[in-house]
Amino acid sequence: MTTRIEKRFADLKSEGRAALVTFVMSGDPDHATSMAIIKALPKAGADVIELGMPFTDPMADGPSIQAAGVRALKAGQTLKKTLAMVRDFRKDDSATPIVLMGYYNPIYIYGVDRFLVDAKEGGVDGLIVVDLPPEEDEELCLPALKAGLNFIRLATPTTDDKRLPAVLNNTSGFVYYVSITGITGSAAPDATKVSAAVQRIKKHTKLPVAVGFGVKNAESARAIAAGADGVVVGSALIDALKKTLDDTGKGGPATVKAVADLVADIARGVRATGKVAPE
Amino acid sequence: MTVQQQPNSFRTGPDERGHFGIFGGRFVAETLMPLILDLEKAYNEAKADPSFKKEMDSYLAHYVGRPSPLYFAERLTKKFGGAKIYFKREDLNHTGAHKVNNVTGQIMLAQRMGKKRIIAETGAGMHGVATATLCAKFGLPCIVYMGAVDVERQQPNVLRMKMLGAEVRPVTSGSSTLKDAMNEALRDWVTNVSDTFYCIGTVAGPHPYPAMVRDFQCIIGDETRAQMQELEGRLPDSLIACIGGGSNAMGLFHPFLDDRSVEIYGVEAAGHGIPSGQHAASVTGGRPGVLHGNRTYLLMDDDGQITEAHSISAGLDYPGIGPEHAWLGEMGRVKFLSATDEEAVAAFQLCSQLEGIIPALEPAHALARVFDLAPKLPKDHLMVVNLSGRGDKDLASVQAWLEAHKK
Ligand SMILES: Cc1ncc(COP(=O)(O)O)c(C=O)c1O
Numbered sequence: 001m002t003t004r005i006e007k008r009f010a011d012l013k014s015e016g017r018a019a020l021v022t023f024v025m026s027g028d029p030d031h032a033t034s035m036a037i038i039k040a041l042p043k044a045g046a047d048v049i050e051l052g053m054p055f056t057d058p059m060a061d062g063p064s065i066q067a068a069g070v071r072a073l074k075a076g077q078t079l080k081k082t083l084a085m086v087r088d089f090r091k092d093d094s095a096t097p098i099v100l101m102g103y104y105n106p107i108y109i110y111g112v113d114r115f116l117v118d119a120k121e122g123g124v125d126g127l128i129v130v131d132l133p134p135e136e137d138e139e140l141c142l143p144a145l146k147a148g149l150n151f152i153r154l155a156t157p158t159t160d161d162k163r164l165p166a167v168l169n170n171t172s173g174f175v176y177y178v179s180i181t182g183i184t185g186s187a188a189p190d191a192t193k194v195s196a197a198v199q200r201i202k203k204h205t206k207l208p209v210a211v212g213f214g215v216k217n218a219e220s221a222r223a224i225a226a227g228a229d230g231v232v233v234g235s236a237l238i239d240a241l242k243k244t245l246d247d248t249g250k251g252g253p254a255t256v257k258a259v260a261d262l263v264a265d266i267a268r269g270v271r272a273t274g275k276v277a278p279e
Numbered sequence: 280m281t282v283q284q285q286p287n288s289f290r291t292g293p294d295e296r297g298h299f300g301i302f303g304g305r306f307v308a309e310t311l312m313p314l315i316l317d318l319e320k321a322y323n324e325a326k327a328d329p330s331f332k333k334e335m336d337s338y339l340a341h342y343v344g345r346p347s348p349l350y351f352a353e354r355l356t357k358k359f360g361g362a363k364i365y366f367k368r369e370d371l372n373h374t375g376a377h378k379v380n381n382v383t384g385q386i387m388l389a390q391r392m393g394k395k396r397i398i399a400e401t402g403a404g405m406h407g408v409a410t411a412t413l414c415a416k417f418g419l420p421c422i423v424y425m426g427a428v429d430v431e432r433q434q435p436n437v438l439r440m441k442m443l444g445a446e447v448r449p450v451t452s453g454s455s456t457l458k459d460a461m462n463e464a465l466r467d468w469v470t471n472v473s474d475t476f477y478c479i480g481t482v483a484g485p486h487p488y489p490a491m492v493r494d495f496q497c498i499i500g501d502e503t504r505a506q507m508q509e510l511e512g513r514l515p516d517s518l519i520a521c522i523g524g525g526s527n528a529m530g531l532f533h534p535f536l537d538d539r540s541v542e543i544y545g546v547e548a549a550g551h552g553i554p555s556g557q558h559a560a561s562v563t564g565g566r567p568g569v570l571h572g573n574r575t576y577l578l579m580d581d582d583g584q585i586t587e588a589h590s591i592s593a594g595l596d597y598p599g600i601g602p603e604h605a606w607l608g609e610m611g612r613v614k615f616l617s618a619t620d621e622e623a624v625a626a627f628q629l630c631s632q633l634e635g636i637i638p639a640l641e642p643a644h645a646l647a648r649v650f651d652l653a654p655k656l657p658k659d660h661l662m663v664v665n666l667s668g669r670g671d672k673d674l675a676s677v678q679a680w681l682e683a684h685k686k
Binding site (some may be wrong): 053056057058059060062066073077079080103104105106107108109110130131132133134135136153154157158159160163167171178181183184186239252 | 296304305306307308309310312313314451452458459462465466469470471472568569571572577579581582583584585602632
């Protein structure tokens, strides 16, 4: 059985271009605006949607995504509501893959079994859980794979050749290469170094490799896309969103437009490369 | 919590994956995973190297000033008319708290590993001061993350850290207290992976920290055992200590875990009272979850969002507890009690006035429970309370509390 994620990467590969993976925080700045943003993403050029599950203590995130989580939680976002948003999205989009990304505790408290059932039924395709390394695979990774969800793992510059096989072992869908050591929103990486790192990972796996951290605009996206199967953009979208909020933190149609416009611009950068990383 | 079937020994944990029962583990981002595996390997090698222990013992004796006395608190004992109350005087260590025991070990390990930059989180500032102290002694740059609220209420320690040459970075995310300082330290570590050693101040964090910090703190209990043998010719009957993350408590408790006659009590901070919801009692008022690299009891809401802890004591103002404590609690080996801000302040005053010892607000929580346990116990009951630190840093907080609560 192929998942939406696998199909999407395979399709884009035959089109000869990299995927644009967009990260936004569910419920940021509020439920309605967030829903409108998510629905606008595919039309703007997003190939895969990563939807953040807000958490009070996002230990691997920089100020932008931290603040997005705070806004979402303040507006009343919960894991239950995030799952409901995915269900809502699926009513008119059955093709765009959705990956939920966040930290383990809210899932653990929701209950792993119940979460997997609700996620799968609601149309979630994959999970990225930052604080679950392969050493803790029994917690969620193995049950998720069994439930038919992709479990996407992060590989980082500290994941050396010795460790890569362990990291890739139960990874499915795609590999998310975090291009720098650091928190989200950190400075852009050097594209040639990134492409070399992607090649290193590809020696160990047939899975597509998407690269994240530090992608800000069409130009940096294009540079990364030339050497990878996917480009992840997150903090830049959240920064664009934040600029549209009024003094009380409220968003509106301009918020949706700002995010969609930036996605469209970055999508042009990604599509301009016209090739995927060689095998 | 449900009490489970007891194991043959309580001292064999954790397993090779860092678990104490269901608690503990290694819930960290992939970037950090190779680092904690390296740390575990380096720690195991150091532990097996007699020269490491020899060097550490020498620093503990000549720099820290160990052994710390086991002191008979005669006037308090008389006042309560029951158990004989002994203080394990960790307040007399160089830097004024038990924190320095652990920091000495970790900074020695950092040097063994060739790390050039030290980071730490701190709540009350005692761990920050201890880290800044050892870094000064060994010439290492030191960065301490401290919640902005704690920077405010523990000013004397901020000044000490700065004098010692450390950089104190106030943290304004979240609740601006200890848990947020820990988040920020982890973010620093994720960014500076190659040269940085993260010196965690309590028995929490990902494996191997809970076990390593415990091992470094066990000198408290080991000394207590020998000292009590010398003073009374037998084991103590009960042990009691305050719990922030649980390092001073674990250091005292662990060597006695398999002496089943010894009753063991941990005291959490009840802040404004457990029913108020404004407290830091993660065992009494929380449930198992995952934060800061381990599974343990945590304060949280129904969505799994971590809630803010509340305590007058910055060192206890943390919404979690070390995973080994969580396990010992479930096993029924350690009993968890709590003390409110008000009770701690009263104990702070009484101890100062009857013994001439100004305790830190953290162990004042343990003293508050000693004062109601002791009167009910026979006169030959030997009770040891871990006087984990001295209270100079807290005088302003206590004064402000008393002003605000004038009757
Ligand atoms: C004197 C003192 N006691 C206790 C604590 C609480 O920490 P732990 O529970 O790890 O001993 C602190 C923390 O700052 C402290 O300064």
